[in-house]
Amino acid sequence: MRYLLIVIFFLLVATFSYGYYVRDENLSTSEFCIGISVAGLFFLWMPLFIYHRWRNKDVKNYMLTKENIEKMRGESKDKKV
Numbered sequence: 001m002r003y004l005l006i007v008i009f010f011l012l013v014a015t016f017s018y019g020y021y022v023r024d025e026n027l028s029t030s031e032f033c034i035g036i037s038v039a040g041l042f043f044l045w046m047p048l049f050i051y052h053r054w055r056n057k058d059v060k061n062y063m064l065t066k067e068n069i070e071k072m073r074g075e076s077k078d079k080k081v
Helices: 004-021 027-054 066-081
Strands: none
Touching: 004 027
8 A cells, every 4th residue: 555655646746747847838738737636636645645544543542532631631640750
């Protein structure tokens, strides 16, 4: 999954760069390349990246529940003593 994310990211950056490179010669092609790369970044790469990073995580550890707040208060009191 990591390598897939890297390949997709570099392809999107290359398409974006190509769009800026041909901007003076062919405006419609450059706008299409830039638009596709931005859309791919937000609708393809970002969800895959978020899934990859949160795949094995427990969301309850990152939520502010009473137990987690008490753990944070308990740890801070132990550090002061």
